[in-house]
Amino acid sequence: MPRNVEFKARPRDWEGQLRLASEIAPVHQVVEQEDVFYAVARGRLKLRTVRDAGGTRLAAALILYDRPDRPGPKTSDYHVVAVPDPEALGAVLAAACGAERVVRKRRTRLLLGPASVHFDEVEGLGRFIEVEVAVDAATSTEHAAALAEEWRRRLGVRTEDLIPGAYADLLSGPTAPRP
Numbered sequence: 001m002p003r004n005v006e007f008k009a010r011p012r013d014w015e016g017q018l019r020l021a022s023e024i025a026p027v028h029q030v031v032e033q034e035d036v037f038y039a040v041a042r043g044r045l046k047l048r049t050v051r052d053a054g055g056t057r058l059a060a061a062l063i064l065y066d067r068p069d070r071p072g073p074k075t076s077d078y079h080v081v082a083v084p085d086p087e088a089l090g091a092v093l094a095a096a097c098g099a100e101r102v103v104r105k106r107r108t109r110l111l112l113g114p115a116s117v118h119f120d121e122v123e124g125l126g127r128f129i130e131v132e133v134a135v136d137a138a139t140s141t142e143h144a145a146a147l148a149e150e151w152r153r154r155l156g157v158r159t160e161d162l163i164p165g166a167y168a169d170l171l172s173g174p175t176a177p178r179p
Helices: 014-024 086-096 141-154
Strands: 003-009 027-038 044-051 057-066 074-082 099-112 115-122 126-135
Touching (some): 057 086, 115 141
Antiparallel strands (some): 003 074, 003 126, 057 074
16 A cells, blocks of 8 residues: 655745745646545545646546554555546546535645645635655655654744644535535
């Protein structure tokens, strides 16, 4: 199962932190994402649709992941499957599992080696920073955790800024997907 080390945080200085991150790692892309979360027995299951600024669908994927809900860098195990018809799969998943929450965000993504730094503007929640460091043959879990911690320090993210769970956890009440 693929793995990464990640954290989410509330920014103290969005523009300053984005500028600092951009000096270290160039902006890779800016996209609109919609994540529909479904009720499952273990972990979290979401159907992600990614669109460019013009609304053209770039990709869709079904993502199952499991990670502890605690602040700070944490290990996440996940599976990702490309989805050619997200509307049809979403209808089946909603009928079978029930859609729990919908998270919509504008994501500015920066890349540096195994690290992906996201500046997210989440509908109904505000702005966040998320750092994910991929674990692979060249990057151990320990090294990924050290890189995530290095990004936390570089961006000036304090312990009290860290978010323990998913954006979906921060939304109040169930949210229905858009038709």
